[in-house]
Amino acid sequence: MTEKPPVSIFGLGYVGLTFAATLASRGFKVVGYDIDEGKLELIKRGKSPFYEPGLEELLAKAVSDGNLTVTRDPGEAVAGTDATFITVGTPEGLDGRADLTQLHSALKDLGKGLANKRSWHLVVIRSTVPPGTSRSAAKLLEEMTGKRCGVDFGLCMNPEFLREGNAVEDNLNPDRVVIGECDKRSGDFLEGFYKAFLGERLPPILRTSLENAELIKYANNAFLAMKISFINMIANLCERIPYADVEEVARGIGLDKRIGPYFLKAGLGWGGSCFPKDLKALLRVGEDVGVDLPLVRATVEVNERQPYKAVEFAERALGDLRGKRVAVLGLAFKPNTDDMRGAVSIKIVNKLVEKGAVVVVYDPKAMPNAKRIFGDKVEYAESALDAIRGADCAIFVTEWDEFKSLKLGEVAKLMKNPIIIDGRRIFDPRTIPPTVKYYAIGLGWR
Numbered sequence: 001m002t003e004k005p006p007v008s009i010f011g012l013g014y015v016g017l018t019f020a021a022t023l024a025s026r027g028f029k030v031v032g033y034d035i036d037e038g039k040l041e042l043i044k045r046g047k048s049p050f051y052e053p054g055l056e057e058l059l060a061k062a063v064s065d066g067n068l069t070v071t072r073d074p075g076e077a078v079a080g081t082d083a084t085f086i087t088v089g090t091p092e093g094l095d096g097r098a099d100l101t102q103l104h105s106a107l108k109d110l111g112k113g114l115a116n117k118r119s120w121h122l123v124v125i126r127s128t129v130p131p132g133t134s135r136s137a138a139k140l141l142e143e144m145t146g147k148r149c150g151v152d153f154g155l156c157m158n159p160e161f162l163r164e165g166n167a168v169e170d171n172l173n174p175d176r177v178v179i180g181e182c183d184k185r186s187g188d189f190l191e192g193f194y195k196a197f198l199g200e201r202l203p204p205i206l207r208t209s210l211e212n213a214e215l216i217k218y219a220n221n222a223f224l225a226m227k228i229s230f231i232n233m234i235a236n237l238c239e240r241i242p243y244a245d246v247e248e249v250a251r252g253i254g255l256d257k258r259i260g261p262y263f264l265k266a267g268l269g270w271g272g273s274c275f276p277k278d279l280k281a282l283l284r285v286g287e288d289v290g291v292d293l294p295l296v297r298a299t300v301e302v303n304e305r306q307p308y309k310a311v312e313f314a315e316r317a318l319g320d321l322r323g324k325r326v327a328v329l330g331l332a333f334k335p336n337t338d339d340m341r342g343a344v345s346i347k348i349v350n351k352l353v354e355k356g357a358v359v360v361v362y363d364p365k366a367m368p369n370a371k372r373i374f375g376d377k378v379e380y381a382e383s384a385l386d387a388i389r390g391a392d393c394a395i396f397v398t399e400w401d402e403f404k405s406l407k408l409g410e411v412a413k414l415m416k417n418p419i420i421i422d423g424r425r426i427f428d429p430r431t432i433p434p435t436v437k438y439y440a441i442g443l444g445w446r
């Protein structure tokens with residue numbers, strides 16, 4: 001293997017594109033392939049089709065340096081590179097199972113290139129796929145190409161653990177690299193690749209079976225989501241106990257090294273393009289092999305109820321919501337992204353509208369996506385203060401930094417009723433001005 005082998009990446013969503021851009025920034029030659037021509041045109045000009053901090057700068061440089069090129073021809077992408085990473089989406093299917101349509105079409109595209117290739121080539125599945133999928137993918141490629149996996153080509157399952165909004169950094173500083181391998185040569189190649197990519201920042205590398213790698217990804221996401229649902233359950237308890245505060249409880253348990261401080265931030269629930277679909281898919285995997293997964297089920301159930309806490313607070317403060325003007329601040333599923341997939345804001349806004357409230361929304365980045373989702377059901381504000389002006393109540397749904405610097409005393413003066421619902425524990429309860437009626441997740445009545 002050359003020190004920095006040229007690689008191709010099939011699927012230029014946030015996983016594939018951030019991976020491509022960070023690899024190119026480390027001097028790798030990367031060929032990107034996607035079926036979406038509009039996306040390829042943007043990338044060719046060094047522009048990102050979505051918002052991800054730090055990505056556009058890397059992209060512009062990668063494209064102008066010539067380290068990142070894109071193509072509409074998968075055969076060309078395979079021919080000119082030593083390994084292909086598949087980073088297509090595996091969204092939720094109709095029955096909750098992972099929908100593998102994009103994976104299958106990427107494999108078909110790849111297979112055509114592989115069939116014509118004389119030299120050994122490594123296929124790396126980086127998409128989140130149910131256990132058994134990677135082994136089936138190897139069989140499919142064997143049938144398509146007449147070649148043998150483990151002899152003429154290699155295959156690895158290499159899950160990613162990137163967080164949206166932090167994907168560039170997570171690519172460059174992973175906690176670990178998990179390599180599921182169909183044979184030793186494939187694993188050796190991928191390990192060497194990561195050594196060349198990450199250099200001194202190389203984390204522990206776990207070499208394992210394809211199925212273990214697939215399961216590690218699902219178990220990882222399920223465990224993280226379970227931590228959040230656990231603390232949200234405790235938050236709901238805290239609210240009924242005078243002088244209790246979930247933030248303090250989380251701090252207290254997070255100091256136990258066996259628990260750790262991360263993913264213990266109580267709020268209106270988890271969303272996004274990964275946790276919701278991955279937990280459902282995991283439940284289906286359990287069903288398919290006849291194993292009940294009660295903790296995963298409870299994790300999902302707690303989360304399905306949690307967003308409606310915002311509406312309950314609003315009703316507790318205002319009574320009937322019909323005709324009441326409610327500002328919803330923060331629509332993205334978390335800060336630093338414009339992504340609204342699986343965002344809890346959707347459930348909250350829809351419920352408020354259903355109850356007859358006049359809803360005005362604002363998000364620093366997600367307004368174009370919000371307009372596609374809510375259409376003319378809601379009003380769109382230009383800024384947080386614009387949304388809050390004249391409102392009967394303001395609900396903070398996403399913890400954007402710009403909300404943290406709002407002075408609640410000033411905010412209260414703009415509102416018709418100074419009612420603030422803090423769905424993400426943005427504000428310090430000790431500093432709330434007496435003019436504000438403040439409701440917060442996990443804060444006991446006092």
Ligand code: UGA
Binds near residue numbers: 161268273275278333
């Ligand atoms: C998640 C995982 O964190 C990544 O490791 C994984 O690679 C990714 O899914 C994936 O499978 O591709 P992501 O969906 O980008 O990443 O977002 P997270 O930062 O994990 O947040 C998920 C949701 O949990 C957000 O709605 C966030 O607001 C919520 N959350 C997170 C909490 O409510 N409390 C917390 O303490 C942490």
